[in-house]
Amino acid sequence: MTTRFIGKPLKRKEDPRLIQGLSHYVDDLNLAGMHYAAFLRSPYAHANIRSVDLSKARRASGVVLALSGTDIDGAIQPVPCAAQIPDMKSGARPVLARDRVRFVGESVAVLVASDRYAARDALDLIEVDYEPLTPIVNPEKAIAKGAAPLHAGQKDNVAFKWELEGGDLKAAFKAADKVIKQRIVNQRVIPVPIETRGVLADYQPGEGQLTVWSSTQIPHLLRTQIASMLNFPETLVHVVAPEVGGGFGTKLNVYPEEAIVAYLAIQLGKPVKWSESRRENFQATIHGRDQIDDLEVAIKRDGTILGLRCRVIADLGAYYQLLTPLIPTLTGLMMTGCYKIPAARMEITGVFTNKMATDAYRGAGRPEATYLIERVMDLVAAELKKGPVEVRRKNFPQPKDFPYATPTGLIYDSGDYQKALDMALKVADYKKLRQEQAKLRKEERYMGIGISTYVEICGMGPSSAMPAGGWESATVRVEPTGRVSVMTGSSPHGQGQETTFAQMGADVLGIDPSQVQVVHGDTSVVPYGIGTFGSRATAVGGTAVYKSLQKVKEKLARIAAHIVGSDPERMVFANRKIFAKQSPKKSVAFGQAVSAAYVAKTLPAEMEPGLEATTFFEPTNFTYPFGTHICVVEIDAETGDVKLVRYVAVDDCGNVINPLLVEGQVQGGIVQSVGQALFEEAVYDEQGQLITGELMDYALPRASDMCWIEAARTVTPTPVNPLGVKGVGEAGTIAATPALAGAVADALAPFGVHHVDMPFKREKIWQVMSKNRRRVQ
């Protein structure tokens, strides 16, 4: 295959419609007779529901239906959780609370009206008699002796305990020259996709057909779950993910509103739409992170790390969403990062609190792991008065060590960590940066340099390691006119696979990307698929596409060879022609061969007509992208303001289909990380009220908060798939927070401080600098 398009920075096919506002999100879809649903949400974090009186709301103008949790009891199954951890307790979320509410924003009633104003107004007419209970907000207090359990019939608020140990930890700590202990906190954050969630459902009673449009990353899994939750035939459920304006993991889930809106459409025989407000999105769409990690590290004086022990308190919120308990376990699997640490142990305590559930947020457990191990590397360097680069280098596995087995049971596919580090140091001109830092310190200016050498786990599959299948599907159909439809089970929502899969189709079949149309998100059109998350769409979904393209290509080669009288093995596809390698004059136009497949008069004997192939690709392993990020900050000692000065990102995601899109993913991920590092924090007060409940109080990073990102790449292909691609959707978020944390800690080193918890808000940094001002000069 000649690669005219793969590896080239093609502009995205998706962008013209997005930039011009011509795309259709759920809220842009309107059906005749459409009604609107609105949810009444609990203002209390913890309360018993004595009664819900819907009588006034039901009489309100325009209202056609109003239901409480009691009204739908038994009709809709609770929110599904696919994660299974031995001995985990029940934390199932009812779609509407019936007896008790357990977080602010939990729905207690739903109503449907003829327009969205009538629906919203009628909410104010619902009377709920709450009996407030003491909210349990702090996860450590939640598991302290005497804390009342959130869930009836449970003895405490421990949802599960999970342990992972590899290597001889006892021996490691016995052989240690020093043991470092540190608590680090990875704060709860709110993902904030630009498009909030939305659901539109339509039911045709004659045909018995239910169609649900939802802003989701997993249309097929949602279809299965809606069928199960409503006890409705899956064959009659059609789910469409139209344009989805960002997910970041929040839409890798099944929410009460998806099942309820479908249920309401069936009950009413009318289309029903619900659009989530920003406030609802803050309160009732999954949050991310929220771990307290207590670390113990066994080290040798030369910087060798012998062992790592970590006790984690994971604040799960009140209920499980789809993958809630699973996310912190990914932190455990990746806790040793890109280092040869022979022994490691993690003990996770999953805790119920009166908050929204946590679940997969861009990186999902791996940013927490990288943050943890990279903070460890910096603390080791500080303890031993060595450079952060030296300590990291000392503990890297060498390229010859791959595939590399970790004590946590993973097999890293391929890597050259040294090479990425060297490139980053060169791009940053690290030596010069250190000289500049020394000079500025004399002027009482506080510049800090942070380094993060990371590895992450993505290309989510294989199925043996996943809760609900780790494969992906693709159908390639060459249409009679010669246009190519690629139907992918992946569900891109910003990742750009309409472009990258078209690049692949064009190169395999010797045509132009404009002739390849990528179709996704519609369960009636594309084969059953798993969806887009865990940086898997190209590594797993792309491989399924590639294999289906190969199958179609083989068939076309046989048809073309039959027409020109040549050997199918020797046919070449280029410039919309198929020709024999040795004698290019033996050639047919691409369209002619395609036509032959459909007209079916000149096909080789025994060949079926048509030109379509489907693949369900099952990967043999995860993929493990890696790299080095270097961040330079300067802190204003008077205000505590942290300013980004430089950011160097060297990422290795294996082979690259489109470097422009890779850079876009890296940039976006870094910016999102800057948000967590500098500003973002979901703050619940003691009453369990989310006081960072809107964008006036919850700061997202802006262009003016960023510096230029100097991005470079090394290329270490993976042997796990034929494309050699690893995935890059989350790398930026995984790599960047520790680089920023390292830079801030480095800037504060003259104050005798080696670790500060995120977010690095100005007042917090100012406090650190004023309290420690004269300790070290």
Place this chain on the structure above:
Amino acid sequence: MIPASFEYQAPKTLDEALRLVERHGDEAKLLAGGHSLLPLMKLRLATPRYVIDIGHLRGMSYIREENGQIAIGALTTHTEIEQSALLASKCPLLPETAAQIGDVQVRNRGTIGGSLAHADPGADYPAAILALDAEIIAANTSGTRTIPARDFFVDMLTTQLHPGEILTQIRIAPRRAQSGAAYEKLHQPASGFAIVGVAANVLLGEGGKTIEQAAIGITGLSARAFRAEAVERALSGKHISEKVIEDASRNGAEGVEPLSDLHASGEYRREMARVFTRRAVARAIVAARGDA
């Protein structure tokens, strides 16, 4: 946005608007740029029965010289102020302040009259208006009156405007020779409002060695924007030095009760008042000397 229902009225003339305001009293809210009112209505924290949209009033958006003063219509947007050539030469503090409000979309819609009348404790204009000794013109059905800026801000979201009055104009004296001004702000990272914002306006003596007069307006620090008179006293008549500026800045929060919230404690705000007062005064002096 799904607010509670309201009656929308869009008068075409100021007289018509004043009659509506008089008639509806507390049940009415004025809508100008909408950046303060609409978020409150969206969350149903404000549920006015009448929304009187004054955005269609003719002749309320202008920046012009009148009788030796600069007159700014209440409906002039932040962007118009930011880009005004007249203000750039006669009153550069105001465009400098406008440029630090919110973001481009906010500046394109928000109006100076709306911002001043709303009197958010973190709004930027109040600091500048105070430091400029501006006059605020308010109208009702029986006429107009002039309110000095230093009397205008009463408390959080409260001004000297009476029920039935509409803020129509802001008047500012053009800058004098040997004077300079600057606005220094620590912004709240989510909303862009000022945690502390300090506008300094100084008049230097001959040769630029002394401060003859200083006017310091501070916003964000407390429930209302105020003139930092203790700082002004400590600067006026002094020979300029780093120490004089530093010492004077220590009085930035004198006599006020600092706000304390999710974004900044009172202790931090007090300290930032010192830092940003110093920065604003130092830059105002540089601006004044640049004129000499």
